[in-house]
Amino acid sequence: MNALSWWLLLAVMLFCIGAFGVLARRNVIVVVMCLELMLNAVNIALVATAQFRVGAPGAGTLFSLFIITLAAAEVTVGLAIVIANYRNKRTVQADQYDQLKG
Amino acid sequence: MPGGDFHPWxxxxxxxxxxxxxxxxxxxKKVMYSAVSMVFCFLxxxxxxxxxxxxLVAVVQVLVYVGAISIVVIFAIMLTEVQEGARDQFFNKQTVFAAPLAIAVAAVVSVVLVSGQVLHVGDKALTPGLHQLSALLFNRYVFPFELISLVLVAAMIGAIVLARKEEERS
Structure with missing residues (x-):
């Protein structure tokens, strides 16, 4: 194992924790939080790879900044949907969102 | 050992x-505890x-994640006052499949990484300074930069439209 592998290992572990949360938790807000964990894991991998491998200069830093910005946008829209849905259904449990069921 | 300009511990x-x-x-189990745990994870x-x-990424992380996103999440939790669910309300039915899947993915990628056959650390990349980064952002990466500002405006408008109370149509 080299210097980069340890950081990538951390990123993979965090990603899998987030993925498990997204799949398993019932509360939609917790699902959004676990999505953020997954995005953070990807960012760790990006920054670590940019640090230890020579590539386009600055690409790792700038793309992780782009990801952080997009994550902010995603959280805003996602939680707005959650709140709009809560107004109709009075619940944040994912399995009770069945308005689209035919 | 994990590399970097710091002690491996x-x-x-x-x-x-x-x-x-x-x-x-x-x-x-409590959503607010999850949110606080998330803040510390981001930190x-x-x-x-x-x-x-x-x-630069560290500072932006603290500003955007620890500052802004956490506040939005906590606001959403407070606006939706989650009722205390029973234990069987906590996890979904598909947990039985989700847990082995997550563990399997983690195990496979870990084995690949530990075997050390895939990635070779090259020469230490020279980290660009703030000045160089901003020059790159406004020259080479100006198109994604502008695109993301558009996405942000669209997300802002979308969030306002979604979360606004329906007006009575007369």
């Missing part, structure tokens, strides 16, 4: 911190960026 302390807080997000990730000598 710092990596292990940070990794422990991040993973424990990440598990806390998934495992806490740990910010320290990880600092250890990886990416101070």
């Amino acid at each position: 710092i990596f292990f302390i940070l990794a422990f911190w991040i993973l424990v807080c990440g598990l806390g997000v998934v495992a806490f 740990g990730v910010a320290f990880a960026y600092a250890a990886l000598s990416a101070p």
Whole structure:
């Protein structure tokens, strides 16, 4: 194992924790939080790879900044949907969102 | 050993911190505890960026994640006052499949990484300074930069439209 592998290992572990949360938790807000964990894991991998491998200069830093910005946008829209849905259904449990069921 | 311009133990302390807080997000039954655990996880990730000598990303992480996103999440929790669910309300039915899947993916990628056959660390990349980064952002990466500002405006308008109360149509 080299210097980069340890950081990538951390990123993979965090990603899998987030993925498990997204799949398993019932509360939609917790699902959004676990999505953020997954995005953070990807960012760790990006920054670590940019640090230890020579590539386009600055690409790792700038793309992780782009990801952080997009994550902010995603959280805003996602939680707005959650709140709009809560107004109709009075619940944040994912399995009770069945308005689209035919 | 984990590389970087720091003592290797710092990596292990940070990794422990991040993973424990990440598990806390998934495992806490109360949503507000999950949110606090998430904030600490983000803080740990910010320290990880600092250890990886990416101070700009670390500062932006603290500003956007620890500052803004956490506040939005906590507001959403307070607006939707979650009722105390029973234990069987906590996890979905597909947990039986989700847990082995997550563990399997982690195990496979870990084996690949530990075998060390895939990635070779090249020469140490020289980290660009703030000045160089901003020059890159407004020259080479100006198109994604502008595109993302558009996405942000669209997301802002979308969030307002979605969360606004329906007006009575007369």
